[in-house]
Amino acid sequence: MAIPKTTKTNYPGISYYSDSQKGKVFLATFTINKKKYRKIIGYENDEFKTNAKIAFLKKESMKNEIENNTYIKKDLTFKQLWELYLEHLINSKSVSQKTLINKKSVYNCHFKTKFDNLKINTIQTYNIQQFANDLLKTKSPKSVDNYLADLSALFKFAIKHKITTNNPVILVDKPKYDNTREYPLDFVESKRLFNTIINFKEPLYKDIFTFLLHGRRTGEVLNLTWDMIDFEKRTYTIKYEINKAKKNMSYEMTDELYNIFINIEDKDGYVFKSLVTGAKIKNLRWAWDRILKEANINKSMRIHDLRHLIGEISLNNTDNSMEVVAAILGHSSTRPTRRYAKVQQKVAAQGIKKVFDTLK
The missing domain is CATH 1.10.443.10 (Intergrase catalytic core)
Structure with a gap:
């Protein structure tokens, strides 16, 4: 159904047209990543008694939700996911600069050659297990466990943003180790x-x-x-x-x-x-x-x-x-x-x- 001609409100991106039963029908218009969205956001006689201000708040909420899910591309490679994940860590300031440097180093030294061009939804527990087993030939169990934790955090990020539904790290047989250290001095x-x-x-x-x-x-x-x-x-x-x-x-x-x-x-x-x-x-x-x-x-x-x-x-x-x-x-x-x-x-x-x- 074609949308009738609308009238602008004082709230950015919100306009309306009149309907004999619904009253004012409010439309939200906004652009994300060069894609234009135009959606009916509510109407005057709905359960929320939507007005221009409420419509604007609904629009902002919808916009944020869509922006937070712009990552949803089912064919993302590991490299693309890693870049999104790193960008998220930087923007959210949820980790220290030292941690960021460490994560970048782990990616360049261990993840890049193994996973970079694989589609994220094709990576299975077997792939992660093989990765861990190979590393154990040259790395300590504690180090390998840390790398697996980094991978698990990456997949949790992907699940949260609906990029994938599976965390293949969960079923990996992790190395056993005793991380305790005896105090050496009397x-x-x-x-x-x-x-x-x-x-x-x-x-x-x-x-x-x-x-x-x-x-x-x-x-x-x-x-x-x-x-x-x-x-x-x-x-x-x-x-x-x-x-x-x-x-x-x-x-x-x-x-x-x-x-x-x-x-x-x-x-x-x-x-x-x-x-x-x-x-x-x-x-x-x-x-x-x-x-x-x-x-x-x-x-x-x-x-x-x-x-x-x-x-x-x-x-x-x-x-x-x-x-x-x-x-x-x-x-x-x-x-x-x-x-x-x-x-x-x-x-x-x-x-x-x-x-x-x-x-x-």
Whole structure:
């Protein structure tokens, strides 16, 4: 049926014509990807008592729904889907820049040659399983499991946007592995390492590694900026963009941290800056090697193990509870330290003080 001549309203893309039974019949007109849409959106005597404003809101909702489903092309290749997925991650800002870089690297190194030109709806569990089995010949089970997780996230995205109905990763036999790592040092070695750090002769790295001894992750420390520090409240906040919990995490400063922060002269930008470039420090490996050498630690010890040092000493050499350790380390779920209640900043600060007093 041909649509009669319409009259424009004050709302963009909304016009109407009159009908003897329905009253004003509202039409929505909009364009997406050079394709023009013209649809009846409601009428004056319907259950919503549609008027021009309601018609406009309905039009915007319909437009968003269509835009969100512009991906629906049943013949998309893996490469095309990956590009859409990456664009979504960038626009939604749902992952960090570091995660984006990592995903791009995984795609280029592992997914591209294997899947790039395959139609997304032709990829079966068998293909994914063969991919995983081949990788296990040269990669660790943990790495392969991570790659499968990336693939699964991609297919979930495709299902959400109705590009496919199947996630072939779900039925893959994933590699089994034990990801636990035993803390390598005994109490005497831990104490020696701790005291080497807090007395280290290089002031910048002494400050950084002392901060790490408070249970913080390397990225949290190196990305700390002065706007995250509140001297009046004696607190610092690790913002959601730079922590694993993906939410702002606030901590009370210990006396050691307060003295570190207050004595840094340049209180602009990053807290810890390179002595050479003045920019953010990107690598602590060489300083860490010097610390281990000075502490006479010959065992395999990662910087991240300083978090384990705090947890180990807390649980075995102080009366700190699981709840306190969880608060010190900034765990956002109960998994790393079983079940724990919310602990106030002051309690966490008192817990780290007990660890420091034990190791000094």
